[in-house]
Structure formats: structure tokens, C-alpha cells
């Protein structure tokens with residue numbers, strides 16, 4: 001059995017990790033980490049775990065945890081993992097970080113968009129960006145995985161085949177994305193109160209959202225650009241908060257290169273995702289909805305060409321807490337430990 005420890009197990013992403021790992025046939029949770037609830041029963045915080053989890057919450061001592069666990073998940077705020085990571089931990093265990101600390105390869109870009117000083121820049125190079133469908137070969141031998149974000153997983157996977165195959169004008173990409181409020185985490189914040197969110201939809205982080213450079217970097221690699229040398233795709237990324245618990249939907253627009261047909265687009269999606277367990281290709285003119293992926297590790301993708309404007313509109317949807325966070329983290333764990341990628345992740349979407 002893989003011994004797993006979760007730092008931040010009381011947050012939304014951490015709680016989803018608990019739910020998934022409890023159902024994983026090859027893993028057991030040895031550490032329910034928390035800062036505020038140390039010493040309290042985990043099931044007293046999350047009552048869905050009543051008579052399922054008997055453990056108390058422990059603290060965030062990663063050095064001690066690294067001696068007990070084969071893998072540590074850090075489902076903690078930006079900056080935490082970078083502030084504690086070190087060889088002492090990585091020599092004993094694997095780390096899958098759900099925050100953005102090791103997702104961006106350029107420390108100056110991280111510091112500019114996150115307004116934080118990076119505490120462990122020397123580990124950025126070795127960290128592997130854990131977008132499983134694209135990077136599984138590199139993930140397999142890694143010690144430190146940077147688990148991608150929810151908006152970014154949706155946006156990158158939706159656009160990747162179009163960029164990789166050179167079908168779109170790289171200067172024309174717009175991502176218009178929506179998220180359920182669990183994406184903002186469990187911490188109390190006025191903009192996320194019921195009355196502020198319910199019966200409304202609002203854009204936020206317009207032109208400044210921290211996921212913009214993550215999408216740009218990964219798409220730049222897909223396009224074969226020398227990102228570290230200063231070449232980069234630039235996009236417009238606009239997230240919106242919508243009154244639902246879970247779900248991300250990203251509507252991506254791009255101008256097609258001369259002569260690219262809808263059929264060619266379909267071929268590109270088939271080429272990269274035709275055999276992927278967790279990517280469901282809906283085909284031309286069929287569009288995903290968050291409700292059809294909720295509770296599962298699926299990403300649903302559909303597209304259509306607008307012949308009037310010469311643009312393709314490609315839409316992706318996933319559950320932000322599953323494929324956008326905990327599900328992808330478990331998928332990464334499966335790859336790290338040589339298990340079939342769908343072990344513990346054969347989750348049927350919930351509806352209604």
C-alpha cells in the first residue's frame with residue numbers, strides 16, 4: 001500500500017483528496033494535516049467522514065511526515081510548499097504540490113504574478129509539471145510534481161492539439177472561463193459569501209489573473225517556442241465566478257490558419273486524445289457542461305468553426321476539485337508508483 005500524507009487536508013482540495021484516497025485500492029492515508037484543527041477529529045470537520053475516518057488532524061511537520069509517507073500531497077496556499085521543501089524531504093518521499101509554487105519555470109514570472117518571493121527557486125528546474133496527458137513520461141521519474149491548476153488544466157488541454165498542430169494563429173487566443181466557488185477555497189472571504197455570489201456572475205482578475213502565465217508557458221512549449229529564452233505566446237484569460245459549487249468551463253477562441261477545416265480540427269483532437277481515458281471528445285458542434293463531469297476525473301471537450309469569422313470556438317469542462325486538483329494529483333501518484341492511471345479514479349459523474 002502507498003502511504004499518503006495530506007498537508008492541507010481540511011481545505012476543499014485536501015478534502016477531495018481524502019475522499020479519493022479513501023476509495024483508492026492501493027493507498028492509505030497516514031496523515032491528515034491541518035494548521036487550525038490540529039488534535040481535532042477529521043470527521044468532526046467534515047461530517048461526511050463520520051464513521052469512515054477515525055483519525056485526528058496532525059500538524060504540518062513535513063520532515064516527520066516524510067519519514068512515514070511514500071507520498072506527500074501539499075494542498076496548501078501559494079508559498080507554503082516552497083517554504084518547506086528540501087532534500088531531507090525529497091530523499092525520503094515524493095511530493096505532489098497542488099499549489100502553483102513549482103508550476104512556472106521562470107522565477108521572475110512567478111514573483112511578478114503571485115506577488116511573493118519564491119523561497120525555493122533551486123527546486124523549480126527539477127519539478128515536473130504534472131499535466132498527465134501531456135507529461136506522463138517525465139512524471140514517472142520525478143520527485144516533485146507541480147500539479148496544474150483548475151483553470152489551466154481546462155484551458156491547456158482544450159487548446160493543446162490546436163497549438164501543437166499549428167492550426168491557429170498564436171496571437172489570437174482568448175480564454176473566457178467560469179468557475180464554481182469551491183475554486184476559491186474554504187477560507188472566509190467577503191466576495192465569496194452567498195449573497196455576493198448567488199444569482200450573479202462576475203469577471204475577476206481581468207488581465208491580471210495568475211493563471212495567465214501558466215497557460216501561456218505550457219502552450220508556448222506546445223508551439224515549440226523557446227520560452228526560457230524569452231519567446232512566449234500571449235493570451236487574454238478572463239475568469240468568472242458563478243454560483244455553483246464545482247465546475248470549470250473554458251470557452252477558447254482562436255483564429256484559424258488559412259485552409260484549416262473543422263474536419264482537420266477533429267483529427268487533431270483524435271490524434272492527441274483519442275486514446276485518453278479521462279478526455280472525452282464530444283466532436284464538432286457538441287459542447288460540454290459542468291454538470292456532466294461533476295464528481296469525475298473527466299475533461300469533456302467540444303468545438304465548432306465559425307466560417308463567418310474564421311475562428312474556432314473550443315470548449316472544455318471539468319470538475320475543479322477532481323481533474324482540476326485532487327483527481328489529477330491522484331493520477332500523478334498512480335504514474336509515480338507505476339499503477340494504471342485510472343486506479344481509484346473510475347468515478348462516474350454525479351447528476352443531478
Ligand SMILES: NC(=O)C1=CN([C@@H]2O[C@H](COP(=O)(O)OP(=O)(O)OC[C@H]3O[C@@H](n4cnc5c(N)ncnc54)[C@H](OP(=O)(O)O)[C@@H]3O)[C@@H](O)[C@H]2O)C=CC1
Nearest residue numbers: 008010011012013034035036075076099183185186320325
Ligand atoms: N479549490 C480548488 O478548486 C483548487 C485548489 N487548488 C490549489 O490547492 C491549494 C489548496 O486550495 P483549497 O483547498 O482551495 O484552499 P483552502 O483554503 O480550502 O484550504 C487550504 C488548506 O491549507 C491549510 N493551510 C493554510 N495555511 C497554511 C499554512 N500556512 N501552513 C499549513 N497549512 C496551511 C489549511 O489548513 P487549516 O484550514 O486546517 O488551517 C487548509 O487545509 C491551493 O494552492 C490552491 O491554489 C488547485 C486547483 C483547484
Ligand SMILES: CC(=O)N[C@@H](CCC(=O)OP(=O)(O)O)C(=O)O
Nearest residue numbers: 098099149150151179180183184
Ligand atoms: C474561483 C476561484 O477563486 N478560483 C481560483 C483558482 C483556483 C485555484 O485554487 O487555483 P489553482 O488552480 O492555481 O491552484 C482563483 O481564481 O484564484
